[in-house]
Amino acid sequence: MSETIRPGQEPVSTTDEFLKGLWKQNPVFVQVLGMCPVLAVTNTARNALAMGLATLFVLVCSSTAVSLIRKIVPKQVRIVTFILVIATFVTVVDYVIQAISLELHKALGAFIALIVVNCVILGRAEAYASKNPPLRAAADAAGMGAGFTFALLCLGVVREVIGKGALFDVPVFGPSYQEWVVMILPSGGFFTLAAWLLLFNALRQRRARRAAADAAEEVAA
């Protein structure tokens, strides 16, 4: 995690900062960070989306704030400062969700408050926002947040479709579908994430093999 811009290195555009979080450095599938909410609240697609958006908001706000204060925070107390900044924004989100939908607040439970200890957020604050100007930090955070939401949706959709035969509460398989209850239960979360990681691993290995084959061909030719 050392994507600070070094002198002499080609400056990366703000759009690229945004895009890398979506795919190349996806916080869940590539960096394997922030696993707890990924597994815990993805039993339905709706919960997954809500959790993703809440995390996205906290991530963008706290990264911008951390970036703004990066020059006045002494090095020794930076982690504590970051955590307190994050906790403040999480409290805001907690109360906002409670105001919008009490039902959703109940479904997500303590996991909204637990956004504080999501390693993705502290990770971005420490690795990126504390070393870069606000605009870039916000773009980076938005990308990571979007990537995180995407990953949550990947799990939520699979688990809800297989486990409940529905998507966003709309039935997709018809009434005679036998639900796989295990997918809604905790173990289903582990299995689904394992399957996604396997898929990503396989894709990455295939790409590496192809690149190696191409290189070998070039040498031969």
Place this chain on the structure above:
Amino acid sequence: MNESPFSLFVSACLVNNFVLAYFLGICPFLGVSGKLATASRMGAAVTFVMLVSSVCAFGIHALLDAIGAPYLQLIAFIAVIASTVQLVEMFVKKVSPALFRALGIFLPLITTNCAILAVALFQTNKGYGFVQSVAFAFGAGLGFTLALVLMAGLRERLELAKLPDVVKGTALALALAGLLSMGFMGFAGLGGGAS
């Protein structure tokens, strides 16, 4: 809530195991479960932090209630946990430098172990009394240690197995955790119902 401390203990430890049923503390669960010895010591450190922060959280909650500032709860909790972890870190560094090195980055990361903050949050949300809180925190810590040690045992065995490259690493660990979690579902109904 008038559950007996013992049933809370069993419930937090086995039935609603923090790692395998609530998905709390997955990062250290996947990160430090490579070796049996490290795993059990990590479990002990986490249990200790949980107990201390649970006691502190009980006091903080009462205090914030008295001065009418519930919105400060989360911030106060996280500050207490961070300082407890700092304390444990200094203690471990002094007493056993070898363990300090083995735990590495995961020791300061106990601060961001969601299981600990969750103990503090759950006990206040459910309005547990002091004895109940301590029993709950101890059960949760023990449950975390149990899950970590079981996982470490499994992974030590797996070192000897021949595996295709694709499944190596996190994907395999997650599939294992899924199986463990299924096993723990067998405890459902034990200790006077789930909370």
